[in-house]
Amino acid sequence: xxxxxxxxxxxxxxxxxxxxxxxxxxxxxxxxxxxxxxxxxxxxxxxxxxxxxxxxxxxxxxxxxxxxxxxxxxxxxxxxxxxxxxxxxxxxxxxxxxxxxxxxxxxxxxxxxxxxxxxxxxxxxxxxxxxxxxxxxxxxxxxxxxxxxxxxxxxxxxxxxxxxxxxxxxxxxxxxxxxxxxxxxxxxxxxxxxxxxxxxxxxxxxxxxxxxxxxxxxxxxxxxxxxxxxxxxxxxxxxxxxxxxxxxxxxxxxxxxxxxxxx
Amino acid sequence: xxxxxxxxxxxxxxxxxxxxxxxxxxxxxxxxxxxxxxxxxxxxxxxxxxxxxxxxxxxxxxxxxxxxxxxxxxxxxxxxxxxxxxxxxxxxxxxxxxxxxxxxxxxxxxxxxxxxxxxxxxxxxxxxxxxxxxxxxxxxxxxxxxxxxxxxxxxxxxxxxxxxxxxxxxxxxxxxxxxxxxxxxxxxxxxxxxxxxxxxxxxxxxxxxxxxxxxxxxxxxxxxxxxxxxxxxxxxxxxxxxxxxxxxxxxxxxxxxxxxxxx
Numbered sequence: 001x002x003x004x005x006x007x008x009x010x011x012x013x014x015x016x017x018x019x020x021x022x023x024x025x026x027x028x029x030x031x032x033x034x035x036x037x038x039x040x041x042x043x044x045x046x047x048x049x050x051x052x053x054x055x056x057x058x059x060x061x062x063x064x065x066x067x068x069x070x071x072x073x074x075x076x077x078x079x080x081x082x083x084x085x086x087x088x089x090x091x092x093x094x095x096x097x098x099x100x101x102x103x104x105x106x107x108x109x110x111x112x113x114x115x116x117x118x119x120x121x122x123x124x125x126x127x128x129x130x131x132x133x134x135x136x137x138x139x140x141x142x143x144x145x146x147x148x149x150x151x152x153x154x155x156x157x158x159x160x161x162x163x164x165x166x167x168x169x170x171x172x173x174x175x176x177x178x179x180x181x182x183x184x185x186x187x188x189x190x191x192x193x194x195x196x197x198x199x200x201x202x203x204x205x206x207x208x209x210x211x212x213x214x215x216x217x218x219x220x221x222x223x224x225x226x227x228x229x230x231x232x233x234x235x236x237x238x239x240x241x242x243x244x245x246x247x248x249x250x251x252x253x254x255x256x257x258x259x260x261x262x263x
Numbered sequence: 264x265x266x267x268x269x270x271x272x273x274x275x276x277x278x279x280x281x282x283x284x285x286x287x288x289x290x291x292x293x294x295x296x297x298x299x300x301x302x303x304x305x306x307x308x309x310x311x312x313x314x315x316x317x318x319x320x321x322x323x324x325x326x327x328x329x330x331x332x333x334x335x336x337x338x339x340x341x342x343x344x345x346x347x348x349x350x351x352x353x354x355x356x357x358x359x360x361x362x363x364x365x366x367x368x369x370x371x372x373x374x375x376x377x378x379x380x381x382x383x384x385x386x387x388x389x390x391x392x393x394x395x396x397x398x399x400x401x402x403x404x405x406x407x408x409x410x411x412x413x414x415x416x417x418x419x420x421x422x423x424x425x426x427x428x429x430x431x432x433x434x435x436x437x438x439x440x441x442x443x444x445x446x447x448x449x450x451x452x453x454x455x456x457x458x459x460x461x462x463x464x465x466x467x468x469x470x471x472x473x474x475x476x477x478x479x480x481x482x483x484x485x486x487x488x489x490x491x492x493x494x495x496x497x498x499x500x501x502x503x504x505x506x507x508x509x510x511x512x513x514x515x516x517x518x519x520x521x522x523x524x525x526x
Contacts (some may be wrong), residue, residue, distance in 0.1 A: 028422035106369050107383075108397040114388040118372075134371040135481065139456040141422055144456050150416040158406055193402040194409050218398065 002140040006098065007091035015041075023047045026061060029071040030054040051076055060064045074099025078119050083145045093126040098133060105189075106138070145183035148173060152187045152202065162258045163198035164219075168247045170205045184214075192216040199223060203247045203252060208228065211247045213254075215239045226257055265403045265513040269361065270354035286310045289324060291336040293317040314339055334379045337362025341382050360376035361396060368452075369401070411436060414429075415450045415465065425521045426461035426484070428454045431510045433468045444469065447477075450526075454480040462486060464517060466510045474510045489520055500507045 005007065015021065018041035029052060032039050042060065044046055050061035053073055057066045070076050076095045081088055088096075099119060104112045107120070124130065141149070149168070156167045169184055181204055191200035198221045204212040213230070215223035216238055223239040228248075232241020243250060266272065281304035281364040292315060296300050305311055305323065310328075313324035316336055320329045333339050337359045344351055351359075363383060367375045370383070387393065393403060404412070411432070419430045432447055437457065445468055454463035461484045467475040476493070478486035479501055495504020 049294035055395055108369070108393055110392045110394045112387070114384040117380045117387060121377040121384065124375070124380060125377040128373045129373075131373045139458075141457045143423070143457060146416075146419070150419070152411070153409075153413040154417055156409070158415070160406070192478070194406060195402075203501075214431045 002100070003139055005093055005136045005202070018044050020044055023049070024061075025049045025051065027051050027077075028053070030056055031058040032104065034058040051080075051151055056213055069113070071111045071113070072099045072103035074103070075116060075119055079122075088123075088126055090127040093123040093128050094133070095121045097128045097130075098137060101133065102137065106134075142183065144177050144179035146148050147177040147185055148179035149187055149190075150183060151177060156191060158194075158197075159255065160196065162255060162262070163196060164201070164255065164258055165190065165194060165197050165199075166201040166203065166251060166254070168203045168205065168251075171207060188214045188216050192218070199226075199254075199258060201251075203250055205247055210242050211250050213250060215241075221258075221262070226254065231256060266361070267399055268399045269279075270357055277521070281307050284308055286312070287324075288312045288314065290314050290340075291316070293319055294321040295323040295428075306364040332376070334374045334376070335362045337365035337366070338382055339378060341386075351386075351389055356386040356523035357396070360386045360393075361400065362389045364396065366402065369397075405442065405446065407440050410440040411420055411442035412453075414440060414449055415447060416453065419454060421457075421460075422518065423459065425518060425525070426459060427464070427518065427521055428457060428462075429464040429466065429514060429517070430454065430459050431468065431514075433464045434470060451477045451479050462489075462521060464514075466513060468510055471505060473485050473505050474513050475505050475514060476503055478504075484521075484525070489517065492520060 003178045018038070021041070022045065024041050024045040024047070026035060026049070029035055029050070032042055035042065038101055048061035048063070050057070050059065050064045050066070051073055052066050053068060053070050053076060054066075057064070061064070064253065065076070067076050077094050080081070081092070087217045097120065100116060101107070103139060104116065107117065125253055151173050153234055156165055158165050161215070167187070169181065174181060184204065188200050188202040191197070198218050200216045201214045204214075206212055213227070213232070215234070217223040218237065222236045225233050225235050226236050227239035227241045230241035233238060234240055278301070285308065287304050287308040287310070289312070291297060292298055292313070298305065310326070311324035312326045312328070313320070313322065314328050314336055316330055316333050316339060318331045320327070322329070329341070330339055333342070335490070337344055339349075341359050344355070344419075360383065363379060364370070367379065369459065370380065379386035383505070412435050415430045416434055420427055421428050430450070432444065437444060447465060450463040451463050454460070454465065463479045463480050465477045467477075469475055476490070476495070478490060478497070480486040485499045487497050487499050490497050490502035490504045493506055495502060497503055500521065
C-alpha cells in the first residue's frame, strides 16, 4: 500500500487474454514460475524479453539480459534509457529511485556501488525529493502495524550463546492489534540490528496452520542454507521458508541447525 | 560508542594548555558556546578558523567558512581536500562518509543533494564498504538498549486527533532493562514513522528530576517553535528542551500548544 504514490500506478492493468500480445517483458523475475498467473504467456508471445539482476536467473525468455552488477532491475532500466538516449522524466526518475532505494535497503546492502550512487545523484538532479520518498516508503506504518511490531519486539527471545534472536507472530496478535500479517516486514531487520546477533528469525503462524519464517543474518551465517534445509530459499543473508510444522518445533530445529553449524 | 571503529579515533587527544597552540579549527559548531571547555581558546589562539554548515552560525572565528548547501561539515572537508588537490585515503573516506551518512539520516533528510550522492559515490570508489558502515553505526544496539526501545514503544500513546504520539522513559525503565538513558536516540524517529503522525515526542525523566524532551515533526508542524516555547531549541522538524516540570505536566502543555496551533 505504501507504493500507491508512484507516478502512473493507476495505469497498471491486468491482462486476461495473452494471445493478443506480441511482446512480453519480464522484469526482476529470476524464473518463469515467479511470473505466476502470467507465466503461460511466456510460451505464447512471439517476442519474450527477460530483464533481471538475480545471479540465479534461469534465462527463460528468448532475449535474456541479466546484469548481476547493478542494485536492481530499476538500475538496468536507467542504463537502458541512457543507451537509448531518451530524456528521463521526473516521474520515471521517481520510479527508478524507489526501485534502487528499496533493493539496496536504503543504500546499505552490499549491492550499493559507486555507480549506483552516481545514478541516484542524477535522479535527484531530475527532481526526485529523497525526504518525500523516504517518508512515503518507510514512514508509513499504520497504528495497527506499529502495535503489531511492538508486540513482536516485546516477545523477542535472545539466545545469545547462539547469536540468535527470534519472535513469533500469532493469529492472536493480529486480532489484538488489528494489523495484517503482511505488516511485519521490518520486524526481522529490527531484530538483526542488535549487536552480536548473527541470525534473526520471525515466525508467522498463518491462518492456514502453516509457519512462515523470515530470516536475516550477518556473515558467516548463511541463512540461505538454513532456509534450504526447510525447503525454502533466498540469499545468503536474507531468506525464508514455509512449513506445516508448529512454530515451537521450528524454533527447536533452527537452534539445532545453528548448534551443528557453529560449534 | 558505535563510532569506536572510525580510523585513527585513538589518536584523538584532549588539550589542556591552550596557550601553546597557534591554530584552532572549529568544525560543525554553530557558535562559540558549542565548543564547551575549549571555547576560551578562541580568544587566545592567533589563528582561529570556523568551518560549519549550520545556517545560524555566528561567525565567531577570524576566518569563517560557512556553507549551508552541503550535507555536513564532512562534505566541506571533502570539498576542501579536492581544492587542495591532496589524494584522499580510504581511512579519510570512511570518516567523511560516516559524517555525511549520519547528518543526512542515511541519505534521507532534505540536505541530501545530487552533489552529496556524487561525493558518496566517489568515497565508495575509494573503498568505503556501505554495508559494514551501516552495521557499525546503525545495527549496534545492545540487548539492554533493545529492551529499553521496546519498553518505550510499548508505552506509546497516540493522540490521533492531534496527529501526536508520545512516550515516557522513566528511571524505572532504566533499572528494569539495564540500559542507559542515552540509548534511546532512535526511539523518537520510530514513533514518527507512523502514518498521519505529525509530531512525535519522547520524554525522559532524568536522575536529576528533570524532564528532557526529544521532538520530531513533519511539516507544517514546526517543533523548533514548540521547543522554544519551553526555552529549548533546534531545527524545524527536530528539536528538544529540558524542563524542571514533571512529564505528565509537559504532556498536557504540549497538547495545549498543538491544539492552539492547529485548530
